[in-house]
Amino acid sequence: MSAIQSYKDLTVWQRAMEAVVEIYAVTKKLPKEELFGLSNQMRRAAVSIPSNIAEGQARDSTKEFIRFLAIAKGSKAELETQLFICVKTGYLTKEDVVPALRLLQEVGKMLTVLTKSLSTIH
Numbered sequence: 138m139s140a141i142q143s144y145k146d147l148t149v150w151q152r153a154m155e156a157v158v159e160i161y162a163v164t165k166k167l168p169k170e171e172l173f174g175l176s177n178q179m180r181r182a183a184v185s186i187p188s189n190i191a192e193g194q195a196r197d198s199t200k201e202f203i204r205f206l207a208i209a210k211g212s213k214a215e216l217e218t219q220l221f222i223c224v225k226t227g228y229l230t231k232e233d234v235v236p237a238l239r240l241l242q243e244v245g246k247m248l249t250v251l252t253k254s255l256s257t258i259h
Contacts, residue, residue: 144194149247153187153209156240160216163237167228175228179219185212186244203255210248213241 144150160183164176186209193205220237223229 144191147190147194147251149244149251150187150190150194152240152247153190153244156216156237156244157183157187159237159240163220163223163229163233166233167223171228175219175223179216179223182212182216182219185209186216190248199255199258203252206248206252206255210245210252213245213248217241 160179164179167176189205189209189212193202193209196202196205217238220229220234220241224231224234
């Protein structure tokens, strides 16, 4: 963990930030009546992922970092579920959500790898 100077150096944080941008673009396609419902919830879940990675890394405790990575992973699962809901309800097409789901899958794998590597230190 000492080689990491900042959360901004983490590829997983960088990819999670890309996912936030993708989710903001996708949620613009949702109907206006979902602005304060699904759209808001999806944006919050998306923002939560890189935010928890950053907060955990800044805590200067491997145990705390692992805990915040778990929270980020939970937000990732929540967001994937919300994307599936958007498709099931007909708000979005499968094609609309594929880029976001791919990014989230990548972020999820990276979170798992980082957690495992930190767990061997702890």
